[in-house]
Amino acid sequence: LPCTHTGTGRCFMTSQNHGFAVDSKHLPENWKDLFINENDKTNEGIIHERLPYFSVQFHPEHTAGPTDLEFLFDIFVSAIKSHKSSNTYDISAKIVKTLEYKTTMSERPKKVLILGSGGLSIGQAGEFDYSGSQAVKAMQEEKILTVLINPNIATVQTSKGLADKVYFLPITPHYVEQVIKAERPTGVLLTFGGQTALNCGVQLKRAGIFEKYNVSVLGTPIQSIIDTEDRKIFAEKVHAIGEKVAPSAAVSSVEEAVVAAEQIGYPVMARAAFSLGGLGSGFANNEDELRALAHQALSHSDQLIIDKSLKGWKEVEYEVVRDAYDNCITVCNMENVDPLGIHTGESIVVAPSQTLSNREYYMLRNTAIKVIRHFGVVGECNIQYALNPYSEEFFIIEVNARLSRSSALASKATGYPLAYVAAKLALQIPLPKIKNSVTGVTTACFEPSLDYCVVKIPRWDLAKFTRVSTKIGSSMKSVGEVMGIGRNFEEAIQKAFRMVDENVYGFDPNIKSADENELREPTDKRMFVLAAALKDGYPVERLYELTKIDKWFLDKFKNIIDHYNILEHKGIISAETLKNAKQVGFSDKQIAAAIKSTEIAVRKQRQENNITPFVKQIDTVAAEWPASTNYLYLTYNGTSHDIDFVKGFTMVLGSGVYRIGSSVEFDWCAVGCLRELRNQGRKTIMINYNPETVSTDYDMSDRLYFEEISFEVVMDIYNLEQPDGVILS
Structure with missing residues (x-):
């Protein structure tokens, strides 16, 4: 939980397990608050004003939690040594000195220029429409005028009613200078438009344009951006704090x-x-x-x-947030199912990480915070690691001091609005003062707790091109991605496979045949080759040698195939077998194919036996705090619904995964539809599963189901919600 030091206002993550707090209103004379809980303002520590006595109500050193305040033990030991040698020791002053952080305050801008990402390209898609839209919202809340440059007409951020002014111009130094000259903004945001905006910003800085027109770069200093992008400087800076790059x-x-x-x-x-x-x-x-x-x-x-080359090592990434006052948190950690050697945008990614030990998790977390502080990032930052699967050796691969595709995924996976918070931090608002917009009552200075599992799978459209290699590696080829949410890994990944391609039933062993070369050299269809290999009886050990996919994941994949085998051998299945299959993510259509039946027959049997999904909330705090969130998913691994169902909604179906021929323009349509329904006074339900979109922002609709758009799932939601109507187009 977040605890704030009363002397400096710095906020830290702590491990706690207590149900009571000291009543600070009735403290004895000469005692005062040392730390307070940032969420409910209860006492978390007391200190004597004159004597060397202090106590905290959390675990500064805890091995199952953050060690951000471990230095309190050093102060305690120093106080004892000082007392033994009859010296005076001012504990309060020492804590203040250790925690004090001086920041250079700058004048708040009245008008801000936001650089968009321009036309979509492979590696830079709708996620920057999402991050730019959030930045505009954050600025509007702070009563700051926004000027947006983005030539992409098929985006929500360029729609009427969002930014105060929109320029449909190329994001190049020449055109941006013309806009600065005409609009005279006092601040500019560079980290919300991907690599295009960053590169343009660096060129403008080097050309002296920002100084010429007195425009300040908000958030992360431009030198920090250059330091993370220039690999030589980056390596030197990382070595300077005792960390390693490959x-x-x-x-x-x-x-x-x-x-x-x-x-x-x-x-x-x-x-x-x-x-x-x-x-x-x-x-x-x-x-x-x-x-x-x-x-x-x-x-x-x-x-x-x-x-x-570190091919075969684990690839792990953390999303880190830091404000101008050095308050620092990690919002989400993610693990690539595919080992290092495949670009993270091409990899299947799971959040939170599944195979790291607690020690590894906090080792990498502490390094992430150390690095973001050293580079002076203000806002959001993504750090990627290579971790040796046989030891605790690790290297820092890269740091992205900007919003990225991983940031959009982390935002949707945790319910933490990274882009919105990063925009507020760029205005030098302290992180503890920003509210968690999902709970509405707790602070945004916290690390989300996930009681579910999220899996991202990329979408490739390589079949639409001639003479293109289907091999995947360190260069991105995917054109979109999906995100499945479940109560276990199998449920989440099977959902995600169906989301990527509506013609795929899940982790299906019948799509491809086993091929050791394809397992060694990954292609866009490798997962189905893996499914076939498991069906053919390949042992997990052998598959690990071929793929270097962690054995934990391979065991989970094997569990899915074991259920396939049970279904195929039984033919007629019991209610218990049906429920077990649903709990590991099998769809009705998938079960029907295995038992040689039809989807409707399986659905009928399921409903007769009362095997229906439960609706669960993503509340960011794993039910530790009451949350009235509208961010929902379905699961068969539950016993009750998290919400009540009231009638009067209109259901809108989203456009799903980006592909060649269907991209961000259909998200623009869905968002336009939601807005107009809201203007008409109607309550809305959105169903979509694309983490890069604005339509999957929790504040765009009254209820957001992050779910498959299939007959089975839409009908399950329809039966629960009983909406007044459904909009398909």
């Missing part, structure tokens, strides 16, 4: 790349700096492969990074 070298020619690779040792990974979605990157096992890669990468950037 052995690498920054080069600017093919010959330099060859020399660097010989020093580091093959295999190596080559990637272009300041690039989007791993553009121009790949793995090289020898000099010939490296020369080909380097030629390609240097056409995208004038700096090339040669990294030691």
